[in-house]
Amino acid sequence: MNLVLKLIIGIIAGILVGLYAPEFIVQLVFTAQNLIGQLIKFTIPLIILFYIASGIASLPKGSGSLLGKTVGLAYGSTIIAGILAFIVASNVLPELTASTVAEASHGGTAKGFIDIQITPLFDVMTALAIAFIFGIGISATNANSLRTTLNEAKDVIEQLLSKVIIPALPFYIAGVFAEMTVDGSVFSTLKTFGIVLVLALVMHWIWITVLYVTTGLAIGKSPATLLKNMLPAYFTALGTMSSAATIPVSLRANKENEVSDGVANFTVPLCASIHLSGSTITIVTCATAVMIMTPGLSLPGLTGMLGFIFMLGVTMIAAPGAPGGAVMAALGLLASMLGFTDAALALMIALYMAQDSFGTACNVTGDGAIALWVDKFAGGEGLTPITDKE
Template identity: 80%
Template sequence: MNLVLKLIAGIVAGMVLGLYAPDFLIQLLFTIQTLVGQLIKFTIPLIILFYIASGIASLPQGSGSLLGKTVGLAYGSTIVAGTLAFIVASNVLPSLVGGNVLEAAVEGEKLKGFIDISIPPMFEVMTALALAFILGIGISAINAEGLRKGVNEARDIIEVLLSKVIIPALPFYIAGVFAEMTVDGTVFSTLKTFGVVLVLAIIMHWVWITVLYVGSAAAMGKSPAALLKNMLPAYFTALGTMSSAATIPVSLRATKENKVSDSIANFTVPLCASIHLSGSTITIVTCASAVMLLTPELALPGLGGMIGFILMLGVTMIAAPGAPGGAVMSALGLLASMLGFTDAALALMIALYLAQDSFGTACNVTGDGAIALWVDKFADEQEAPETKQAAES
């Protein structure tokens, strides 16, 4: 929540500076924005490479079909949630969001930072994604402990970079973007859109949680109200921590109160904390739709054009950093490469996402409990024939 307050302070500071500050202060802010933006671009492929490789390499082995079913349920929930979010956003937002408000409202030469530096990434996003899968699957296949340790340590380095440098610098980055929009005369229209998008995303989180638990309860003959009541401590803990990983102890206790066996809960909840991101996907898809409607250089694609992005998004966010904003940082590369987002559009995505990150995380965590219910059901069905066969013999 501290980060959200800093983000709001950055937005306000950017607006005040854009309205009243002398040119050299605005140029100094633009310089910071440029440096942070270039660092983010450089780091994106490294986030994808080391987090996905580490996540795949660390998947528990020897779990047989239950591992595959857990991963399939988590990925399926993420993809369906993202698809439904786009269908709703693409039909609702155009009537609520004014188009092309990011287009400059003043003519003439714009202010720029004092330096214009470029830090090219080591490789492209898709190269990082392919390499991550090759390394992750290879490490798991041959049990390469040395390489696994190296990948995990590289992931830890990137996480320190995120938590100690990039995330703390985001308020300055956002302040630069909002100062630029204030100078251009587009900031107030953009802020109006913020409120609409955030409310819509949170409503869709609640709808998706309801769908998961009503469907699960109907299939298992349980009360959806009772299941959701038991998961409320995990939901509210996630609102405060903004981290699925930090909420695991509470999620485990809540899941076990829903009568999920200890062994299944201990297996599925920590795993889903890394791979189940339905709430984050809802937010990213909704915010991306809004930013595309706001930006004249971008066009909102149809469902067919957006499905590929959603499918890739469910993969790139695997083992997203536990730090707030990890999911959107992992998604920036796809937003740029697949949807054509500009630097200004990416900055708006970061601001929109972080403003409700706690609600997206709470949706992720609460959904983990529903997946655990299904895995527990599959485990019981799998054990029943084995028990019957043993009794007969």
Template identity: 65%
Template sequence: MNLILKLLAGMLVGALLGLFAPADVVRGLLTFKALFGQFLNFVIPLIILFYIMSGIASLERNSGRLLGLTVGLAYLSTILAGGFAFAVAHEVLPGLIAEGIHAAARHEQALEPFFTVDIKPLFDVMTALGLAFIGGIGISATGATSLRRVADEGRNIVEWVLASALIPLLPFYIAGVFAGMAADGTVFDTLKTFGVVLLLAVLLHWVWLAVLYTVAGTATGRNPLRLLRTMLPAYLTALGTMSSAATIPVTLRQARAMPVRDEIGDFVIPLCATIHLCGSTITLVSCATAVMMMTAGLDVASWSTMLPFILMLGVAMVAAPGVPGGGVMAALGLLASMLGFGDASLALMIALYVAQDSFGTACNVTGDGAIAVAVDAAVPAAVAVGDEA
């Protein structure tokens, strides 16, 4: 919540400076935005490489039917949630937002930064994904402990960069973005659109949770409303923590109360906290669709473009950083490489995502309970954690 307040303050201060401050002040903010954007582009491939490699490698600790079923259900829920969000956003948003309101330059005298510095990434996003897959699967298959340590320690370093530099500086970055929009005359239409998109994302979260628990309850002969009501404390806890990991104790307690066998809950809930990201995917897909509609020069993606993006998104956010906004940080590379987002569009995505991060996390956490119910019903009591089916 503290980060959300800082981002809102950054949006407000940036808009006011863009409207009323001298041009040199606005150009100073734009200079910081440009420098921060270059640093962000440099870090994005490292986020993808180390988080995905470490996340995939960590799956080797358990094997057999229980792991395969949990991962399969979590991934299926994530990609179906993304497809559902795109279908709804594609149909609903054109009638609710002003298309093309955000452009790189609205007039010939658009303000520019004082200077920029070009920081080249070590490798591009797709190279990072390829290395992450090969490294993670290879570590899992061969038990390469040294490389596993490199992946885990690299993840720790990237997480430290996120927690100590990128996340704290985000409000200033967002302030620069909104100062530029205010100077261009697009800030009020953008803020109006923000409210519409955030409301739609939260509504989609609730609908998807209803779908998950209806399916889980129907398949297991349990009352979906009773299951969902049992998980409500986990939902409310996640709203405050904005972290699936921090909510695990409450999620686990409520899963057992549904009830789910202890050995199933102890395995499924911590694992799903890192791989089941249905709420985050709904937010990213709906917000990305809105930003494409808002941004002049960006075409709204078709199913042929968005479906591969959703499939990759379900993997890219595996073991996303345990900090607020970690999901969007892990997705920035895909937004840029697969959907053509520029720096300004990525900044809008960060602002939109973090503003509702608590609701997305709450959806993720509550959805974990439905996965646990399904796995509990599908795996016989004789199949122990870590045994081959």
């Protein structure tokens, strides 16, 4: 929660700078925003490359159909959640935010002292292609030295995220909100924030309910009892903001739901890495809101969003093990597929981080439904747990 508080302080500081600070302070804040933004854009393809390639290369051998069932169920859940989130958000948000968006006005503009461009080594789609080629190739050939190199490279990027980029986000957000204050759009944006966050939270619970009602009916157990047994995992994730840190509690909750030990030990850690339905709901909802709020961005129809949602489900595998990791992994797709500007990406970060703990709690609770389905289809197979992440 400390990072969320820091982001709130950054938003308040940015508004105060935009309203009252002398011009050279505003320029200094804009300069910091530019430098951090360029570093983020440079790092995004590296996140996707090393996290996805490492994840694919580390998938266990000898797990047979159980691995395929788990991955298929997790990906299907994530995609369906994203599609439903877009259908709801694209129909509800234009009505709820129409007045606040109309209130935005445009005042002056300001620039930083310098405008540095750090060109990424390759674009997002190239990173995805390389990640799949090397990930599948390493897994197929059992190239342990390359697997070790990938894991070490992933660790380097994770250190960059946890020690540099994530701590710098409040300054980046402060610059964005200072810019919005200068151009007169900040207060209408803040009004929309609350609407979007409430809608995302409601959709989390709707999706959890859908998962457990359908699962309970399919396996002949009470959905209310199944969900009640998962509540300790939900509230643990809410407090830790980490799927990985919640794994012990989630394992105990799944076993109380009578998931066999082998299936629980296999699916819970794996789903902590690949099943991010709650994060997907939030990203799709926030992206819809940002496209509505941002001049120059247009809201596509469902067919136009399907490609983004399908790719988002894959990219969630690259979510780093840090608060806000899911949205950091998604920034490249938002920019390349939906045309998000730097300001729009910063809004996404702020919106997502404000509810990160709720998205994580939805992810973890949804993992319990996946485990029940895998147990129904595959029975108890004694398998070794997968390496986890947030």
